[in-house]
Amino acid sequence: MTLSNWTDHFEVLPRLTSMRVVISGPEAIKAGLLTAAPRYEPQPSTRLSFRLADAHALGGFRLSSPSWDLAESVPTLRTALSETGGNSLCELIAETVEFTTRDGAALSYCRPSIKVIGPWPNTDQHAA
Numbered sequence: 001m002t003l004s005n006w007t008d009h010f011e012v013l014p015r016l017t018s019m020r021v022v023i024s025g026p027e028a029i030k031a032g033l034l035t036a037a038p039r040y041e042p043q044p045s046t047r048l049s050f051r052l053a054d055a056h057a058l059g060g061f062r063l064s065s066p067s068w069d070l071a072e073s074v075p076t077l078r079t080a081l082s083e084t085g086g087n088s089l090c091e092l093i094a095e096t097v098e099f100t101t102r103d104g105a106a107l108s109y110c111r112p113s114i115k116v117i118g119p120w121p122n123t124d125q126h127a128a
Contacts (some may be wrong), residue, residue, distance in 0.1 A: 018093040020053035021061075022120045025086065026078035031071050044071035048114070053089060056122070063092070065112050073113065080116040087120035 023029075028049040033042040048063040065071075081088050093115065098108040 014094065017095065018091050020117075021050040021090050021092045022053050022056065023048070023050045023081055023088050023090050023114075023116075025088070026081045028081070029074055029078060031074040034066075044068055046070045046074060048092075050090070050092070053120075063112065067110075067112055070112050070114075077114055077116065084116065084119045089117045089120045091115040091117060 030045075030047040032045050034045045036042045043066050046065045046067065048065075049060055050063070051060055052058060081090075091114070093113045095111045095113065096108055097111050098106065100106050
């Protein structure tokens with residue numbers, strides 16, 4: 001999983017499968033479908049804006065994902081973010097999923113998910 005900051009000058013390559021991030025509310029998540037080439041299904045497009053909880057001063061970052069699981073979780077995630085009443089401390093999780101196709105090919109992909117922990121306690125900081 002590669003995370004880019006808003007000005008696209010920095011990327012974060014996490015060493016762990018999860019990291020704590022600060023999300024500024026339900027409006028920080030954009031979700032929709034990308035139009036597909038002929039004979040292909042549309043693909044989800046989910047964009048999340050956030051700041052790193054442990055490096056808040058680095059500024060805002062973005063995660064773009066075509067994951068159906070993440071796209072389907074957006075309504076629940078927006079509700080949980082709105083319930084914190086402002087900036088939310090969240091866990092951004094990147095689970096590696098491995099499987100074998102019917103043809104015997106081994107494949108893997110990254111399935112991102114987001115867990116809302118609660119309100120961001122640093123009220124003097126400005127979140128993304």
